[in-house]
Amino acid sequence: MLCQVKDKERAGIINPIFTCQPCGAQFASIGVKDCIGIVHGGQGCVMFVRLLISQHFKESFEIASSSVHEDGAVFGACGRVEQGVDVLLMRYPDVKVVPIISTCLTEVIGDDIEGVVRKLNEGLLKEKYPGREVHLIPIHTPSFVGSMVSGYDIAVRDFVKYFSKKTEPSGKLNLLTGWVNPGDVTALKHLLAEMDIDATVLFEIEAFDSPIMPSGNHVSHGDTSIEDLTGTANALGTLALNRYEGGKAAEYLANEFDIPTIIGPTPIGIRNTDTFLKNLKTLTGKAIPESLVRERGIALDALTDLTHMFLADKRVAIYGNPDLVIGLAEFCLDLEMKPKLLLLGDDNPNYKNDPRILALQENVDYEMEVITNADFWELENRIKNEGLELDLILGHSKGRFISIDNNIPMVRVGFPTYDRAGLYRHPVVGYAGAIWLAEQMANTLFTDMEYKKNKEWILNVW
């Protein structure tokens, strides 16, 4: 088999690709309306994550910390949650949803978050905030297992589990986007509108591309309401775009409410966007309109201009969130490129049995490696010491120094991307995403050709 799937062989991590589970839970919670999460742990568990998310979106948003100190770490810190919830509710009269997101510290000391939530529901909320709608939702995200990816998946499931309630069929579709950008949400909504599908786009962060309005400074908030989450149980179907970011919630809705469900594939590239539209048709019975056939044609035309002449045989390394990495690898293969190395930054044992990875193993006809539990050293070491030759790197901004130090061009994609302007505005999903990605890759290679004086004359006659 030419495509090998391996675990990283070293113990320890040198320059991690991912951050920890609470980050994913915080990212999910910013997609919920009237919601401010309390991260139960040290202040850094919020401060660094909030910085990362703010750097990525270039926006301001709110998230709270129970700010556990030494005494809490030794004697238990449930009291910090009680105080935190009270302060949050006083300070923000419109907040209705408060996820209590655990961290490594508070999981190790064994704080009983469910117990605190029961106590607050019976005591503080009844006594001090009678009549106010407040939902306290425990979300367990210890950081010594999984990664920000599994943290997102767990949080999405727990929000859905908490709110979903069977009443009357709504005729709407649940769309679980996974960890995407505002530009992706806009592109997905466009495809849904073209197909005339009434959908609830869940954990919706389109508004994180926020305007500055005459009324003053803007703080970004997600758009998924309590009603949206409650209604997930009454949908005609669920489509989860990502297996590892929303898959758990999709499975919960299928098992609990018997909702027809399709998980994946991530609609990156033409092939996967075609499948996405077919899945929409299967779940809703709506036809794929001529307008989307035309959009597909425009995308095909754009890719045809680039594929054979510039992209074919280019060797690529890709790292980041697994659904994104696999989707990008599939797209690169369709563009005749050669993804040589895929780095998945946590130890989820399911990656090895992912049908998309199995398909790569079956079909790839050159040497390729997929490394799980990977770190950046897996990439750097192969380039510096093992003779890995690359034409392009695809991944988020945290790997930029490998690109800079080794003179390998790089396209920023994924989370976080903070060292290029406005990337959150551009979709990577759908036909629009296929065009944008292919043209970004081509333009990056063009710049590199000119800079290194490598066949740049081709650009003159193209």
Ligand code: SF4
């Ligand atoms: S690893 Fe633990 S201490 Fe560090 S940010 Fe994550 S949850 Fe907080």
